[in-house]
Amino acid sequence: MxxxxxxxxxxxxxxxxxxxxxxxxxGPLILYQSGGCCDGSLPVCLLDGDLRIGDADVLLxxxxxxxxxxxxxxxxxxxxxxxxxxxxxxxxEGFSIPAARGRQFVTRSRLLPPAEPTxxxxxxxxxxxx
Amino acid sequence: MSATTTQTSTVYxxxxxxxxxxxxxxxYGNFIGGHWVAPVIGQYMKDLSPANGRxxxxxxxxxxxxxxxxxxxxxxxxxxxxxxxxxERASVLNRIADxxxxxxxxxxxxxxxxxxxxxxxxxxxxIPLAADHFRYFAAETRALTGSSTEIDKxxxxxxxxxxxxxVGQIIxxxxxxxxxxxxxxxxxxxxxxxxxxxxxxxxxxxxxxxEVIGDIVPPGVLNIVTGPGGEIGKALATNRxxxxxxxxxxxxxxxxxxxxxxxxIIPSTTELGGKSPNVFFADVMAEDDDFLDKAVEGxxxxxxxxxxxxxxxxxxxxxxxxxxxxxxxxxxxIGKIRQGNPLDTTTQMGPQNSQQQLDKISSYVDxxxxxxxxxxxxxxxPALHGDLAGGYFFEPTVLKGHNGMRVFQEEIFGPVxxxxxxxxxxxxxxxxxxxxxxxGAGVWTRNGNLAYKMGRGIQAGRVWTNCYHAYPAGAAxxxxxxxxxxxxxxxxxLTEHYxxxxxxxxxxxEHAQGLF
Numbered sequence: 139m140x141x142x143x144x145x146x147x148x149x150x151x152x153x154x155x156x157x158x159x160x161x162x163x164x165g166p167l168i169l170y171q172s173g174g175c176c177d178g179s180l181p182v183c184l185l186d187g188d189l190r191i192g193d194a195d196v197l198l199x200x201x202x203x204x205x206x207x208x209x210x211x212x213x214x215x216x217x218x219x220x221x222x223x224x225x226x227x228x229x230x231e232g233f234s235i236p237a238a239r240g241r242q243f244v245t246r247s248r249l250l251p252p253a254e255p256t257x258x259x260x261x262x263x264x265x266x267x268x
Numbered sequence: 269m270s271a272t273t274t275q276t277s278t279v280y281x282x283x284x285x286x287x288x289x290x291x292x293x294x295x296y297g298n299f300i301g302g303h304w305v306a307p308v309i310g311q312y313m314k315d316l317s318p319a320n321g322r323x324x325x326x327x328x329x330x331x332x333x334x335x336x337x338x339x340x341x342x343x344x345x346x347x348x349x350x351x352x353x354x355x356e357r358a359s360v361l362n363r364i365a366d367x368x369x370x371x372x373x374x375x376x377x378x379x380x381x382x383x384x385x386x387x388x389x390x391x392x393x394x395i396p397l398a399a400d401h402f403r404y405f406a407a408e409t410r411a412l413t414g415s416s417t418e419i420d421k422x423x424x425x426x427x428x429x430x431x432x433x434x435v436g437q438i439i440x441x442x443x444x445x446x447x448x449x450x451x452x453x454x455x456x457x458x459x460x461x462x463x464x465x466x467x468x469x470x471x472x473x474x475x476x477x478x479e480v481i482g483d484i485v486p487p488g489v490l491n492i493v494t495g496p497g498g499e500i501g502k503a504l505a506t507n508r509x510x511x512x513x514x515x516x517x518x519x520x521x522x523x524x525x526x527x528x529x530x531x532x533i534i535p536s537t538t539e540l541g542g543k544s545p546n547v548f549f550a551d552v553m554a555e556d557d558d559f560l561d562k563a564v565e566g567x568x569x570x571x572x573x574x575x576x577x578x579x580x581x582x583x584x585x586x587x588x589x590x591x592x593x594x595x596x597x598x599x600x601x602i603g604k605i606r607q608g609n610p611l612d613t614t615t616q617m618g619p620q621n622s623q624q625q626l627d628k629i630s631s632y633v634d635x636x637x638x639x640x641x642x643x644x645x646x647x648x649x650p651a652l653h654g655d656l657a658g659g660y661f662f663e664p665t666v667l668k669g670h671n672g673m674r675v676f677q678e679e680i681f682g683p684v685x686x687x688x689x690x691x692x693x694x695x696x697x698x699x700x701x702x703x704x705x706x707x708g709a710g711v712w713t714r715n716g717n718l719a720y721k722m723g724r725g726i727q728a729g730r731v732w733t734n735c736y737h738a739y740p741a742g743a744a745x746x747x748x749x750x751x752x753x754x755x756x757x758x759x760x761x762l763t764e765h766y767x768x769x770x771x772x773x774x775x776x777x778e779h780a781q782g783l784f
Contacts, residue, residue: 173519173541173704173750179628179678182520189524209519211704211750215677219635228624229313229468231441232521233498233505242624246631247674249638 144250149201149223156225156237157183157202164235169201169223171208171216171245172232181206181223181243182234219247277614280377280387282317283324289374290381290476296327298334298494299478301341302487308333313495315472318384318619319610321658327471330495332503335463338491339509342434342461345488350431350459352486354409360484361406361457367480368399377611378476379445384619384660385573386610397739398449401757404741405457408762412457422777429767431459432535433511436504438497438525440516441467441621442576442681446739448474450756451514456489458766463491463510465501469622497521508532512766515539516578519750526753537754537765539578539747541679542707545700546570546581546736547722549693549713553590560597562734563712567598567685569736571605571664574617575683576625578751579708581736583676584687585699591689599645602664607650619659620682626660629682632675633665641669641686671699679705693718697725706748710736729755 149157161167166186172179186205196213198206201223208216225237226244237243284292295312297304307328314323328334349357368375375398376390385394417425435455439447444466455462466474471494478492493500501521505513506528515525516539529536552563570581586594610618620626626649633647646665664683667675676686690696700709700722709728713719723731729746732738739745739757746755754765 170520172521173678179632180518182518184520184524189520190527209704209750215672215674215704218639219674226624226627228622229496231467231469231497232518233502233524234521235498236496244624244627247635249635 144220145199146217147199147201147206147221147223150225152225153223153237153243154202156241156243157204160235160237161202161204167204167235169204169206169243171198171206171212171221173209173212179245180230180232180234181221181245182230182232183237183243184233184235216247218250220250222246222248277612279609279613280373280380280611282319282611283378283381288377290378292325294325296325296472296475296494298328298330298338299475299482299490299492300334300338301344301491302482302485305334305337307331307495308337313468313471315382316469316622317381318621318660319381320655321623321660324381325472327475327494330493330500332500334493334495335500335503335507338463338493339434339507341488341491342463343509345486346431346433346461349461349486349489350433352459354412357457357459358406358410361402361409361453363484364481365399365402365406367484368395368402368477371480372396372399375445375473375476375480379473380610380618382470382473383441383444384610384621386612386615386618388613388615389573391613394443394446398446401446401449401453401741405453405762408759409457412762419773422775424774424776426772426774428770428772429458429763430770432766432768433460434509435460435462435512435514435766436507436510437462437464437514438501438504438517439464439466441470442573442578444470444473445477447516448477452490454756454761454766455514456485457762460511460766461489461491463493463504465493465495465497465504468494468496505529506531510534512536514754514765522752535765537746537756538752539707539754539756540750540752541578542580542705542728542747542751543583543677543679543703544579544581544705544708544710544728545583545585545703545726546710547585547696547700547712548587548590548594549696549715549718550587550590551714552712553594554714559714559734564594564597564601566710566712566736568601568605570685571602571617571683572737574620574662576621576681577737578679579730579737580679580681581708581710582680582685583671583703584685585690585696586687587696588689588691595644595687599666602645602666605664607661607663608652609656617664617683619661621660623660625681626662629662629680629684632678632680632682633667633684636667636669636673636675636686639669639673639675641667641673641675644668644687646683671702677703693722697722701725701727704750707746707751708732
C-alpha cells in the first residue's frame with residue numbers, strides 16, 4: 139500500500155546500514171512496531187516469516203528492503219506521525235534481533251505536516267482541555 | 269550494615285562496597301540443577317547500574333545450549349517434585365518466603381542497584397510482597413482440593429489438579445524480584461519445575477535470590493538462565509520440552525509467544541502492558557480531608573517506580589469543575605518528589621532503568637509537545653551531581669492534552685502523566701475506554717454507586733477504586749484487550765494456569781455396557 143505525501147516510515151543511514159548487515163547475515167527481515175510495556179515503541183526486528191502477518195497488520199512502508207508493519211489499531215493512533223527508524227544503545231528486552239552487539243533499533247517520530255489527512259478517532263477526542 | 273545513618277535517613281552502600289549488605293562477585297553463572305553453571309559457549313554480558321550508568325558485574329550471555337541444560341535439569345526433577353506431597357510443597361514455599369524475609373535488606377539493596385528503583389520502595393513493597401506471594405501460594409497448594417462427582421450409583425468422576433511439568437517463564441525489568449515471585453510461586457505450588465529468564469537489563473537480583481533460596485528447592489525445580497531475549501527467550505518459548513509459557517513484556521513479543529505456543533499446542537499466559545486511566549470525580553474535593561489527600565497521592569502515583577509499571581496510572585482524567593484546584597494540589601505534590609540516590613531511604617524516585625528508556629521518554633515528551641500538549645511540570649532530566657550525574661534520571665512530568673494524542677495512547681514507561689478533563693460520567697467512561705489496552709484503571713469518588721458503575725464499565729482487568737498501586741496476593745491481576753491473556757496473583761492462577769485437570773472416570777459396576 140502506498141499513499142500520497144511523505145513516507146510513513148523512513149530510516150536513518152545507521153539503521154539502513156545495520157539492516158543491510160543483518161540481512162546479509164541472517165536473510166530477509168521485517169520490522170514490527172511495538173505498542174507497549176517495557177520495550178514499548180521499539181521497532182521489533184524479526185526474521186521474515188517468524189511472525190505470522192495477517193489482516194490485522196498494516197504495512198507502513200519499507201526501509202531499505204525491509205517491510206515495516208504495525209498493528210492496524212495502533213496505526214489509527216499513530217498515523218498523523220512519521221516513524222523514523224534509528225539505532226540506539228542497549229539490548230532489546232523482547233525477541234527483537236539486535237541492530238548490532240549492544241545496539242537496538244529505536245523509533246523516533248515527527249508530526250506529519252498539516253496537509254496530511256489526520257483522521258481523528260471519534261467524538262471522545264473532543265473532550266479535554268486541548 | 270549501612271554506611272551512614274542519620275535520624276531521618278539511611279544511605280546504603282552499593283553492592284560490593286564496604287558496609288553493604290550485598291556481596292558482589294565480578295561474574296555470575298546460570299543457576300541450573302541446583303548449581304552455578306558457566307554458560308556453555310562462555311560469553312558474558314555487562315550489567316550496569318542505572319544509578320550511575322556503570323558496570324558492576326557480568327552475567328551469562330547464554331545461548332540455546334544453556335536453555336537445553338536447564339530443561340534437562342527441570343525434566344530430571346519434575347517427576348519427584350510433581351509427586352511431592354502438598355504438605356511438603358507448601359513447606360518449601362514457606363521456607364522460601366522465610367529466606368526472603370530474613371534477607372530483606374540484602375535483596376532490597378540488590379534490587380535497587382540493578383533496577384534503579386528507590387530502596388524505600390524495595391524495602392517496603394517489592395521484597396515483602398515477594399515473600400508474601402510464596403506464602404499465599406503455599407497456603408493455596410496446601411489446601412488444594414480436587415472434586416468428585418457421583419455420576420450414577422456405580423460411576424464416579426474424580427478430578428485432580430495435576431502439574432503441567434516444566435514451564436518456561438520470561439519476566440521484565442521493572443520489578444525483577446516481584447515478577448519472579450509472581451511467576452515462580454504458582455508454578456512451584458502446582459508441582460512444576462521452572463526455567464525462568466530474567467530481563468537482560470536486570471539479570472542479577474534473581475541470582476542473589478537464588479543464592480538464598482537455592483538450597484531450599486530440590487535441584488532442578490528452579491533454573492535461571494540469563495541472556496538476550498531474541499536468542500534464549502526465543503529458544504525457551506519455541507522449545508518442544510516446555511509444557512507452558514508465561515510472559516510479561518511488550519506486545520509483539522507477546523504475540524510471538526502466543527504463536528509459538530500454538531505451534532506446540534501448549535498454554536500461554538501473557539501480560540503486555542497498558543495505558544491505565546485514573547479517573548477523578550468532582551466529589552473528591554467535596555471536603556478538604558484525608559480522602560482528598562489520598563486522591564492527590566492517587567494521581568501522583570504515576571511516579572511510583574519511576575513510571576516503569578505496566579499499570580502506571582499514566583492518564584489522569586479529572587472532572588472539569590475541579591480541574592484547576594485539584595491540579596494545583598497535585599502539581600505542588602509532584603514538585604516535592606525527592607529524586608536522587610536510590611540507596612538513600614528518603615529518595616522517592618530513582619533513575620530510569622537504562623539509557624534507552626531515558627531516550628524513549630524524552631522522545632515521547634518531544635512528540636507530545638509537537639502534538640500540542642502543554643508541559644505543566646518537568647519534561648527534562650534533573651541536574652544531579654557527583655556519581656549520580658551519570659544516572660538515568662528524568663523529572664516527573666505532566667503533559668496536558670487530549671486523549672487522541674500519542675502520549676495518551678502509548679505506554680511511555682516513564683514518569684510522564686498525560687492529563688485531560690471530562691464533563692460527566694458518560695464522557696469519563698468513553699475516554700477511559702478509548703485505548704487499545706485494558707490492564708489497570710483507577711476510579712476516585714465518594715459515591716459508592718458511581719464507583720461501582722464506573723468500575724464495571726471500564727474495560728480493564730484491574731480497577732482500583734479509591735486506591736492505586738496495591739498488589740496483594742488474592743486479587744486477580746491481568747489484562748483485557750491488548751494487555752494480554754490470563755490472570756495472576758489469585759487462587760485460580762494455580763488451578764487454571766499452573767495445573768491441568770485429570771478426570772478419572774471410574775466404574776464400579778461388574779456389568780458390560782451392552783454395546784458389543
